[in-house]
Amino acid sequence: MDFDLSDEQKMLADQARGLLAERTPYDRLRKLIDSGAEWDEQLWRELGEMGFLGANIPQEFGGLGMAELDLGVIAQELGRANAAVPFFSSIVLAADAIRLAGSAAQKAEWLPRLASGEVIACFASAEGPGPLLGQGTQLTDGKLSGAKHPVADAGIAALAVVQVGDGLALVKLDQPGVTRTRLDSFDQLRAHYRIDFADALAEPMPGAGVLATLLDRAAVQAAFEAVGGSEACLAMGRDYTMGRTMFGRPLAGYQAIKHKLADVAVAIELAKSNAYFAGWAAECSADDLPGAAASARLTAIKAFEMAARENLQVHGGIGYTFEANCHFYYRRERMLAVIVGGRGYWADRLLNAQPGAQGQTHSTGKAA
């Protein structure tokens, strides 16, 4: 058994971490928020040039043809940096959807441009409050009607992968039947939109029944991103308390702080271990993927929730200021907690993956 990242994956992580630490320090994040920017375009271009965006896209479509775990390593670093890029929308969801459900022509048309970062795609699924059901949009004779909201990164996207019922369709966003309205985003580093479709031209993707698998695979990447964010929070909380003196000794020396951060550290290691297994399963063991993705998702939500909250807590009042760095993660964590279905969906997914443990009233044939 070798249950560890390979040397190459560790190098990839170092490379990504180094680039991100240099290009997207917290002061840059503050500037992006203050300027109302939708994203960090310059960083996105660099990520594309490094090949990171096409990491798991097959070589025949211009990617590097690497494994899900390689993409996970990159997601973890983007999570650590709290980067303002549409990676999850364009690569983890949209490109993967096209890969799973697209026709040969659709793959050939879009995947190379997504892999390079030249084109950005968003993933339109939610329709207001509640789970990610696609019941309010209709696709008839290649014309799409209805509204999707919120949709991350729709303002910079040229293409949307739209969930319609249990199926998926491709919609070019620069056309008369599409109206995009920017919403106030709780995560200030990821712009969100409402998209209204009025007989917009849409191309159904032929692959059927891929939605659950798409979400499983995305959940693995969300878990890696959350683990990266959690690790950043833990390090920040540790460093801050080590440097602050309270009642004559370092704040970090008090058990109230030590035990809190020890619990966060344990939660992160459990989530990371589940993410590693799920990343492996996504590539090597399809039967294990639903349960593994669900375990990774549930433990990653819990780890990031603890880490983001307790990091701000141990900072005390300074943590509530815009000048401190806790808030980037405090906001990002909530977005990651709901981005591909919440705890209820993944609890069902996990329990239904257990042999002989199907509940009677909660099937998970459909996406949450």
Added chain:
Amino acid sequence: MDFNDTPAEAAFRAEARGWLAAHAPAHELTPGLKIPDTEEADRSRAWMRELFDGGWSGLTFPKALGGRGLTGIEAVIFSEEESRYHLPKGPFTSIGTGMALPVIAKHGNDAQRAQFIEPTLKGDLTWCQLFSEPSAGSDLANLRTKAVRAEDGSGDWIVNGQKVWSSWAHLTDWGILVVRTDPAVPKHKGLTFFVVDMKTPGIETRPIRQISGMSEFNETFLTDVRIPDANRIGAIGEGWACCMTVLMGERLGSGAHRSGVEPLIAMAARTPAHDGSTMLDDRAVRLALADALAEEQGERFFQARLRTMVSKGENPGALAGMIKLAYAGRQQKALGLGMELRGLDAIAADPADSATADLQYDYIYSTVMRIAGGADEVLRNQIAERVLGMPGEVRMDKDIPFEQLK
């Protein structure tokens, strides 16, 4: 990342599996059947002897000392294969092989190594641990049991005091014992380590009546117990270093502990709720069970990561404590949930319902997991200090002679 054994590991596993298939079944206990502890002890000895004769005892022990000189990962593989059988294993033999022998090997002299190592590996000698005291648990160095030189000039030591939580002390042959030999120095410095024949006059073991109704732990009273100086392990005052060797010797478990959550899911599925549904359909139950199962999976894969470290010759150190901390708390919480989902029946079930009886016992026993082998709070300190690099605890008694402590 690869879940398969390396060719060398696979070959070792095949060898272990083949030997176990031929020898283990005759030693298996009947699951669920309670046997007298004297019989369990005899059967543990017999299995130890079988292991020794087959060359499977003391796997990581140096060859020169009667072991096999293998690596940690081979020990893990053997223990994984061994755990497929319901064998008589537990503290009765593991305190000897896992705690007494490493100390004797490292701190003892040649005569002591010859006297104790091979007989222990064979199951001829079994051991109990006489460390904790009523006022010395997590703060072990605070122990009060004292040894003074006999006045007859023999060089023997006379020991008086009380030890507690000594598993199997009433049935084992020898004990590893740490006592205070010098109260005039700070607490860690005045300790000395001994091995003691449990048949020595003055040793009295009394079973502790536990909250589970069982009595696997003992109190051990030592009254004018005479120990020859030849049974001192290491130098006078070296007791704390010996204790550290014991604690460092605790190896990574095989990860083969009883699964906690899957039986609870099955139990929920056969517990009726209203309108013909089951408790497994209850939203709150589903969320809680899924959380517990996801954490259990995380522990399993974290164990796999640590196992990989061991196979590369790295020491997981305090990381291993993270699994224990996660496991113990999660287990207690999940078992408590299991009782809730059974409803009032969890409190007094039909006598034929052994699953609920097991659940009740496991819930009571889960408290032990959070205390023994490093209490939750001790582990949190270790993780904060050794993994996160945070400051150590304030130790008020560090430089004060033991006899001046209040």
